[in-house]
Amino acid sequence: METQVLIIGGGAAGCMMARELSRYKVDVTLVEKRPDVGFGVSKASNGYLYWGMSWNVSIVLKSIVEQIGGATKEAEHKKEEMNRRGYELWKPLLTELDIPHLWTPVMQLATNPAELRLLDMLEKETVARNMPYRRLNKEEILELEPNVTDKVIAGLYDDSHGWYNVYPWEQVIAVAENARQNGIKFMLDTEVIGFSKNGGFQIVETTRGPIKTEFVINATGADAVHVARLADACDFSLQHFKAHTIITDKKTRNLVNGSVAILAGPGRLKSVNPVQSGNLLISSIYTPTDSPHDLGTDKALMEELFGMAQDVLPPLSKKDVIAYFAVSRVYSARNPDEYIIEFAPKNPRFINMVLRMPGFIPMPVIARNVVGMLSDHGLQMTKKDDFNPYRKRIPRFADLSSEERSKLIKQDPRYGHVVCRCETVTEGEIVEAIRRGANTVDGVKFRTRAGMGRCQAGFCGPRVVEIIARELNIKPTEVTKNGGNSWELLCESKELLTTRKAVLA
Amino acid sequence: MKGKSIDVAVIGAGPAGLAAAIKAREAGAGNVTIIERAEAPGGLLFQCIHNGFGLQRFNEDLTGPEYAHRFIEKARDLGVNLLLSSMVLDIEADREMVVANSRDGLMSFQPKAIVLAMGCRERSRQSLFIPGTRPAGIFTAGTAQRYVNVEGYMPGKKFVILGSGDVGMIMARRLTLEGAEVKAVVEVLPYVGGLIRNEVQCIYDFDIPLMCSHTVISVHGQERVESVTVAKVDKNWQPIPGTEWDIGCDTLLLSVGIVPENELSLKAGVALDPFIGGPVVNENMETSVPGIFAGGNVVHVHDLVDNVSEEAEGAGLHAAEYATGKMRASESKITLRAGPNIRYIIPHSISGESDVTLFMRVKEPADKVRLSVGNIYSKALRAVRPSEMLKVKLTGDELARLDRSANELTVSCEQKR
Ligand SMILES: Cc1cc2nc3c(=O)[nH]c(=O)nc-3n(C[C@H](O)[C@H](O)[C@H](O)COP(=O)(O)OP(=O)(O)OC[C@H]3O[C@@H](n4cnc5c(N)ncnc54)[C@H](O)[C@@H]3O)c2cc1C
Ligand SMILES: Cc1cc2nc3c(=O)[nH]c(=O)nc-3n(C[C@H](O)[C@H](O)[C@H](O)COP(=O)(O)OP(=O)(O)OC[C@H]3O[C@@H](n4cnc5c(N)ncnc54)[C@H](O)[C@@H]3O)c2cc1C
Numbered sequence: 001m002e003t004q005v006l007i008i009g010g011g012a013a014g015c016m017m018a019r020e021l022s023r024y025k026v027d028v029t030l031v032e033k034r035p036d037v038g039f040g041v042s043k044a045s046n047g048y049l050y051w052g053m054s055w056n057v058s059i060v061l062k063s064i065v066e067q068i069g070g071a072t073k074e075a076e077h078k079k080e081e082m083n084r085r086g087y088e089l090w091k092p093l094l095t096e097l098d099i100p101h102l103w104t105p106v107m108q109l110a111t112n113p114a115e116l117r118l119l120d121m122l123e124k125e126t127v128a129r130n131m132p133y134r135r136l137n138k139e140e141i142l143e144l145e146p147n148v149t150d151k152v153i154a155g156l157y158d159d160s161h162g163w164y165n166v167y168p169w170e171q172v173i174a175v176a177e178n179a180r181q182n183g184i185k186f187m188l189d190t191e192v193i194g195f196s197k198n199g200g201f202q203i204v205e206t207t208r209g210p211i212k213t214e215f216v217i218n219a220t221g222a223d224a225v226h227v228a229r230l231a232d233a234c235d236f237s238l239q240h241f242k243a244h245t246i247i248t249d250k251k252t253r254n255l256v257n258g259s260v261a262i263l264a265g266p267g268r269l270k271s272v273n274p275v276q277s278g279n280l281l282i283s284s285i286y287t288p289t290d291s292p293h294d295l296g297t298d299k300a301l302m303e304e305l306f307g308m309a310q311d312v313l314p315p316l317s318k319k320d321v322i323a324y325f326a327v328s329r330v331y332s333a334r335n336p337d338e339y340i341i342e343f344a345p346k347n348p349r350f351i352n353m354v355l356r357m358p359g360f361i362p363m364p365v366i367a368r369n370v371v372g373m374l375s376d377h378g379l380q381m382t383k384k385d386d387f388n389p390y391r392k393r394i395p396r397f398a399d400l401s402s403e404e405r406s407k408l409i410k411q412d413p414r415y416g417h418v419v420c421r422c423e424t425v426t427e428g429e430i431v432e433a434i435r436r437g438a439n440t441v442d443g444v445k446f447r448t449r450a451g452m453g454r455c456q457a458g459f460c461g462p463r464v465v466e467i468i469a470r471e472l473n474i475k476p477t478e479v480t481k482n483g484g485n486s487w488e489l490l491c492e493s494k495e496l497l498t499t500r501k502a503v504l505a
Numbered sequence: 506m507k508g509k510s511i512d513v514a515v516i517g518a519g520p521a522g523l524a525a526a527i528k529a530r531e532a533g534a535g536n537v538t539i540i541e542r543a544e545a546p547g548g549l550l551f552q553c554i555h556n557g558f559g560l561q562r563f564n565e566d567l568t569g570p571e572y573a574h575r576f577i578e579k580a581r582d583l584g585v586n587l588l589l590s591s592m593v594l595d596i597e598a599d600r601e602m603v604v605a606n607s608r609d610g611l612m613s614f615q616p617k618a619i620v621l622a623m624g625c626r627e628r629s630r631q632s633l634f635i636p637g638t639r640p641a642g643i644f645t646a647g648t649a650q651r652y653v654n655v656e657g658y659m660p661g662k663k664f665v666i667l668g669s670g671d672v673g674m675i676m677a678r679r680l681t682l683e684g685a686e687v688k689a690v691v692e693v694l695p696y697v698g699g700l701i702r703n704e705v706q707c708i709y710d711f712d713i714p715l716m717c718s719h720t721v722i723s724v725h726g727q728e729r730v731e732s733v734t735v736a737k738v739d740k741n742w743q744p745i746p747g748t749e750w751d752i753g754c755d756t757l758l759l760s761v762g763i764v765p766e767n768e769l770s771l772k773a774g775v776a777l778d779p780f781i782g783g784p785v786v787n788e789n790m791e792t793s794v795p796g797i798f799a800g801g802n803v804v805h806v807h808d809l810v811d812n813v814s815e816e817a818e819g820a821g822l823h824a825a826e827y828a829t830g831k832m833r834a835s836e837s838k839i840t841l842r843a844g845p846n847i848r849y850i851i852p853h854s855i856s857g858e859s860d861v862t863l864f865m866r867v868k869e870p871a872d873k874v875r876l877s878v879g880n881i882y883s884k885a886l887r888a889v890r891p892s893e894m895l896k897v898k899l900t901g902d903e904l905a906r907l908d909r910s911a912n913e914l915t916v917s918c919e920q921k922r
Contacts, residue, residue, distance in 0.1 A: 293727075497683065
């Protein structure tokens with residue numbers, strides 16, 4: 001196989017890069033080791049597109065991340081600029097790519113003198129960055145958010161800039177679908193395992209055979225060091241921080257009108273955020289880790305995190321928790337503020353692209369910059385005349401009006417068959433998700449929300465497996481949760497009895 | 506599309522819905538229609554292929570499908586309409602229902618009365634805060650039951666079952682019979698959560714290791730479950746450090762509780778009991794919204810289907826009376842209070858004027874107790890357990906003793922001195 005640009009990694013970085021390159025007459029291939037795009041870190045991120053008053057995490061994170069050392073004003077300035085422009089570029093993108101999103105105001109609170117000091121720091125920073133905000137007293141806070149703790153003493157509020165919440169994976173999938181529409185080749189279930197050189201070309205060894213390419217973009221996130229080393233193209237190292245997240249039932253949605261948070265101290269942000277789906281998302285505790293692929297959750301941290309959310313919003317009850325998970329963020333060990341976007345020192349045709357937090361927001365800017373870098377290094381960049389920036393989402397039955405629902409069922413009766421009762425997801429949506437590339441239970445779940453509700457697939461699980469098997473013409477025992485050996489079912493009923501009989505006989 | 510006129514609409518064709526519909530027809534309602542999401546009637550019973558159903562009602566030992574079949578036949582004979590593969594999406598003001606299916610698209614009905622019989626759902630891992638990885642191979646016991654009994658697939662080969670609810674114990678036996686290995690049934694309480702009958706017939710008879718006062722504290726495995734860590738717990742259900750060990754398995758089944766399924770009830774504006782999760786009902790099984798009745802697991806979780814049928818018949822009867830304008834204006838003004846060792850009582854209130862059956866559960870197991878309802882009813886019981894529902898019939902004699910001016914009655918279950 002041959003291509004001009006090979007992107008390794010189908011996360012937020014790789015997919016946005018692919019879409020940007022799909023504007024040009026260049027042959028581009030993206031390889032992803034998992035069975036679907038966005039299943040790395042991107043899937044488990046919070047999904048905020050915001051660059052206003054409080055890119056609040058930076059303050060509490062700084063306290064721990066800066067222990068890494070090496071922060072410079074220059075990197076910070078660059079980060080600020082990329083995110084500021086990225087935020088603006090995302091607004092039209094949300095429309096072009098038909099990505100569902102929720103806009104909410106943002107509120108930062110303090111309940112004691114220590115938190116007040118952090119709040120004052122944030123205010124100073126906000127003024128320096130020239131971002132819109134208002135300072136609120138207790139009464140004003142409780143008027144806007146009547147359910148927050150009555151221990152509040154002061155707050156900052158931004159309802160002019162505000163933040164967009166998207167499902168992080170939906171964002172990645174939308175970008176990837178549009179890139180594919182515009183001619184980018186996606187090879188899923190394809191892992192890069194080695195490199196060699198052949199004249200002016202690089203040969204990238206994958207689990208599906210070698211790929212000959214002019215340029216390589218290493219967008220493998222937490223695996224970036226490993227992959228860069230395979231190509232002898234690594235002069236950086238990464239630090240990993242684990243973050244726990246909790247999701248609560250939709251019935252908690254009305255407890256807040258916008259995002260509400262308390263800056264609590266090093267590595268601790270007490271933050272409760274309405275998300276696009278109508279649930280609340282609770283974050284964040286950051287703890288350093290050496291094993292970024294260990295996604296295990298920790299009971300004590302989860303309990304602490306939930307307690308933190310209750311400090312902000314006392315009416316929250318543990319009974320409302322419907323999901324929780326943990327995932328790692330990466331930071332450059334050279335300089336915690338930097339995004340690593342550069343050619344490898346010994347290989348002028350190999351770009352390392354490692355995103356720190358936030359990663360989604362600046363990506364439209366980074367992708368443009370990388371097009372410039374490729375062109376500077378001799379790749380001919382001619383714009384296509386027929387680039388189509390638009391992509392349409394899968395219709396979401398639950399969100400439609402009665403007339404729209406009736407129309408949809410008339411067009412395709414499968415939209416009249418509700419499969420997931422908690423989220424009201426129909427067979428029509430599931431079949432469409434599979435048509436667009438979902439081939440696992442998680443692939444369907446993340447495209448349609450089937451199984452994401454309060455019963456967590458207890459009811460629709462077997463039905464989704466059945467539909468995937470039917471549509472892909474495979475056996476139910478061949479269906480996985482998310483690739484590899486994550487089988488949903490291990491064998492047919494009675495099979496164990498026949499094998500046991502055979503052993504006995 | 507506007508649907509035809511319905512007297513009593515029943516949501517759900519499980520045992521509750523079927524019994525309610527039958528009773529509603531028998532009580533004179535003209536058009537009685539059951540709306541059921543699945544492609545066949547029977548509800549949960551469809552996947553309960555074990556026996557033990559109908560002992561009280563029919564004095565026979567039936568399987569779930571056999572028990573359901575008797576009701577399905579009767580409903581057909583009585584001309585109950587069954588709208589299958591159809592989901593009720595919404596109930597609006599004035600009982601206007603929105604229903605979707607593939608054949609007719611979106612429909613709206615405005616029945617004269619509604620019976621809620623949507624059943625229940627199982628609690629998932631999430632509601633338990635079990636830390637660790639999130640691999641494939643974690644199922645609720647009911648989901649596994651559906652896979653094995655209805656779909657014909659084994660979700661695993663080596664199981665650990667967390668929780669000793671009835672479904673969990675029944676699955677421990679089923680899986681053993683299917684040739685799988687059940688490594689342990691782990692229960693956080695010092696006693697099993699389900700019926701004694703199931704403890705004996707499903708656990709002891711099959712030599713399945715049962716570990717009470719233990720819990721699963723972590724799950725391991727990246728792609729598929731590889732093992733779980735189990736630990737002993739103290740009186741407050743907290744794991745005792747130093748007692749942990751790992752059990753290798755490919756599947757973790759959860760049987761950790763069942764909750765009434767009431768999202769639709771909430772949309773209809775029906776008040777729920779925050780403790781039980783089901784609608785607040787009076788002795789007519791009428792909810793806080795006039796004309797909307799409820800019965801079966803949607804109200805509270807039953808252990809015997811026979812009781813489901815009995816309770817739902819009450820809902821069906823009164824829904825029919827409401828629809829045909831025959832309902833006696835009886836006010837349920839006496840609230841039932843849960844006294845010592847009583848977890849809850851259904852219904853929430855009674856009128857004191859007609860015979861009524863109370864369903865209740867205790868909080869903790871106890872021996873040699875006296876169950877009493879105010880000063881009108883009292884009975885000595887040898888042993889009570891939370892898993893076994895208690896039933897009290899209040900008829901003429903007891904009601905005659907009732908103080909008419911009282912607006913409260915306390916139910917208690919105290920140790921005899
Ligand atoms: C908890 C959390 C919350 C966050 N919240 C936000 C937020 O609100 N807003 C925001 O903008 N950012 C946020 N971020 C940051 C953002 O999510 C990340 O910066 C971004 O998702 C990183 O994308 P990526 O493509 O670099 O990495 P990934 O998504 O991890 O993609 C890398 C991909 O490479 C693949 N890969 C690895 N090795 C190989 C190989 N050898 N061969 C082939 N493929 C390979 C992986 O399977 C993976 O799919 C958050 C991050 C976290 C952890
Ligand atoms: C595993 C298991 C084992 C059991 N074993 C025994 C036993 O041995 N002996 C015994 O006596 N009892 C047993 N029981 C108890 C008994 O079977 C249940 O209590 C009984 O099935 C509950 O009846 P139901 O009608 O309330 O609910 P369900 O049977 O759950 O029926 C509810 C119906 O409503 C439908 N529905 C829900 N929402 C909608 C909607 N929006 N639109 C349309 N339709 C909807 C559902 O599809 C379902 O068919 C067992 C229960 C379980 C779970």
